[in-house]
Amino acid sequence: MPDAIHRNHQGSWLVRILLTGAVVSTILPILWLLLIAFQRPRAIISPGWTFEFSLANFEEVFGPRQVYGAQVVNSVILVLVSTAITLVIAAFAAYSLSQLHWSRRTVASILGGAGLLQVIPPVTLVPGLFATLQTLGLNGTLSGLILLNTVFNLPFAVILIKFYFDTLPTELRESAAIDGASEFATFRRIMLPLAAPGIASVAIFTAIQVWNEFLFGLVFTTGGREAPITVGIATLIQPQEIKFGPMAAVGAVTAVPIIILAIVANRHIVAGLTRGAVKG
Amino acid sequence: MSPFKVLSLLPLLLVLVMLVAFPIGQMIWMSFGNVRLTAGELIWDSAGLANYERMLGDETFRISLWNSLVFIFFTVVITVVLGIALALAADRLVRGQKLVQNVLLWPAIVAPVVISVAWLLILSPQVGLVNKILRSLGASPQSWLGDPFGAMASVVVIDVWHWTPIVFLLIYTALRSLDPSVLEAARIDGANYVATVRYIVLPLLTPAILGAVAIRVLMGVKVFDEMYLLTFGGPGTATTVISIYLRSVFFESFQYGFGSALSVTVVVLVLVALLVALAVRSLIRGVRRA
Structure with a gap:
């Protein structure tokens, strides 16, 4: 593939910010979903930031x-x-x-x-x-x-x-x-x-x-x-x-x-x- | 005509007649009747145009059409602009294009139901990520989904998160297939990046952009899952879009005749919009050629 309009690197910090933002904001909700899935049930509703690994949620739904x-x-x-x-x-x-x-x-x-x-x-x-x-x-x-x-x-x-x-x-x-x-x-x-x-x-x-x-x-x-x-x-x-x-x-x-x-x-x-x- | 020629097409035709033509016929037929479900059978009595007359005075139907229009307008404009920006940006990356393309594919193919769940875990007043952050910063928690404006804004944001990637992929693929010699010529002529994009790249991408707009509009007309799970059309009727209202007419008030009249109207509106769009397109092409 040729570099199309690509070889021009001027303003590339803007490019990097935009794409990093897109990638991070795409991953974040999915990551949060996974975290909650493996979070101990009572830690889910606690207001703090503790993470306690547990399979309780999976055990509950696939019992x-x-x-x-x-x-x-x-x-x-x-x-x-x-x-x-x-x-x-x-x-x-x-x-x-x-x-x-x-x-x-x-x-x-x-x-x-x-x-x-x-x-x-x-x-x-x-x-x-x-x-x-x-x-x-x-x-x-x-x-x-x-x-x-x-x-x-x-x-x-x-x-x-x-x-x-x-x-x-x-x-x-x-x-x-x-x-x-x-x-x-x-x-x-x-x-x-x-x-x-x-x-x-x-x-x-x-x-x-x-x-x-x-x-x-x-x-x-x-x-x-x-x-x-x-x-x-x-x-x-x-x-x-x-x-x-x-x-x-x-x-x-x-x-x-x-x-x-x-x-x-x-x-x-x-x-x-x-x-x-x-x-x- | 050889038997294979006919036989190869027959299953498709059979399915289309049975599950497209027949249901559409049923929908039109039901729209002119009072239809009740009794012991698993649909009973039809003629109602003339009563369903359509009632539709004209139906406040919620008007609201749902308006909500769909608002939703479609904002989500299409934002996803298309963002998608183009991301595609142009990714095109300029020296490294990491593959990674960007890979990650940005995820939202487009993960179930809308799961996307709704993920966002519920972010926006929920009790356990949501956003409120956790607000609380940590000492601010009071908010309930976006419980407020009419906040609920519509939330479903728009979620839709933008969900479907900007598909626009990105469409535009990016088109961008990568442009002939580089045209762009090289522009650069030799001394055009800067912005001018190259404005006068050469965007015009060349117009078919892809219009394709993306068309797809996004149709997706907006059909949208259902996110509202059903996140807001249930509420609060009140704030996020009641067409599909949500039709479901409630069919499955909460069991008004099959009235619901069919609304359905016929929606299908006609979509087809008219489509024909107008096609007519405008051929008109513009004709003008360009002349």
């Missing part, structure tokens, strides 16, 4: 009679299944739209329909979705949530994967066809592997979205054993009483895997976020 452990498992299942279904449907559809010569109008109207879902607030669709899930007998179930998470992540996944397939030359597919490969084999053995890096970005991005989803979990479950963990956190915040320690502990369990992912798979996530945002 045998609590629902939070089951909710973490729900969230993991939700992420794995929704992401898998989203990727399969999106990969086929994106390939079809990109490479199989649909008319321009068809492509535009399907992408338009998918894009519509990206712009309208999900809460407006809640009664309609309620009626749909009722018809399918999936209200209040994990399967219902899997379906909703899949649907709301599909538009983005299709648009982004199509973008990757668009960069592959059409001749590739045609020469495979001349060699006698079936359409499915061409897709599976030749085209899909070439789009793999793009699909990996979409997979990570979708998984994060599903892990973080809150609204549908809130309104389509009762907040108990069948709810995802994001809803579990909300049940610890009641108007009468907020359970700060347990809340921080569950928050830490929800946030830390994602932050580790951010450190490990940074490039993939940034690619997914930025490209998807610009193209979508």
Whole structure:
């Protein structure tokens, strides 16, 4: 990468202050959350600055009679299944739209329909979705949530994967066809592997979205054993009483895997976020 | 037309029809009715335009639209300006660009629910970090979330903390992909840094900036989690944005028909805004070309 406007170091103390401020203020709230999570419960409400390390908050929320452990498992299942279904449907559809010569109008109207879902607030669709899930007998179930998470992540996944397939030359597919490969084999053995890096970005991005989803979990479950963990956190915040320690502990369990992912798979996530945002 | 061509697209179409077209149809249908939930079944009686008439006189709906507008205006302006500033700054870093990019990604991908929890632990009057600091300095503790202005200011600050990174990432990626020879030419011509940014870099970044604005506006329209957890729309209706009000109409007063009329209106408003934005964009492009 060239230094763009970069080689000019004049005023660089300002640059350093701005960025140090941004980095510190980004880390601080997350660090404070972790500190409270490991803080002894009575030290949390004391006005002083003492820190007493303790696992009491974790023991409280993940004890045998609590629902939070089951909710973490729900969230993991939700992420794995929704992401898998989203990727399969999106990969086929994106390939079809990109490479199989649909008319321009068809492509535009399907992408338009998918894009519509990206712009309208999900809460407006809640009664309609309620009626749909009722018809399918999936209200209040994990399967219902899997379906909703899949649907709301599909538009983005299709648009982004199509973008990757668009960069592959059409001749590739045609020469495979001349060699006698079936359409499915061409897709599976030749085209899909070439789009793999793009699909990996979409997979990570979708998984994060599903892990973080809150609204549908809130309104389509009762907040108990069948709810995802994001809803579990909300049940610890009641108007009468907020359970700060347990809340921080569950928050830490929800946030830390994602932050580790951010450190490990940074490039993939940034690619997914930025490209998807610009193209979508 | 080969079977594979059709089959590969079919699952997507099926899902879109079943879970997008059908719910939207339901929403429109319900908006013209009295809808009750009895024994798990939705019962519909015609109400004509009654839901829409009631909407026109509904004070809270007007307040929620206004709150959403205020929230969107401040969060979009602040996150976009800060995001551009950070991107320009990071671009000038000699070392540490990777670190900045890595850390600034965290807020954008950690669950909004967790972000809300983290900020509750900072703003809470009982255990909050800010009040601990105030108390240590001898000042009296404050309850920002309990005050109408303070609550709105708090959710704006939290949203800025939360989403400035995404603007930063968008602008920074666009900035890194600019052709350096253009900038080199400007420098040889003797342009200083500020002039280079003002007359060359920012115009080149305009598409990325407009993209970031569009994304941020849409996120602002949808915002729900933070208000639900931190202020529950209050105190009073101070932070009742559209999604918060719709949830309470659906799930606290169970007025599915009325709520659907509000939903239809919100969707229409968003689509009209989108069409106007697209029209303005093509108009500006046309003028530039002429």
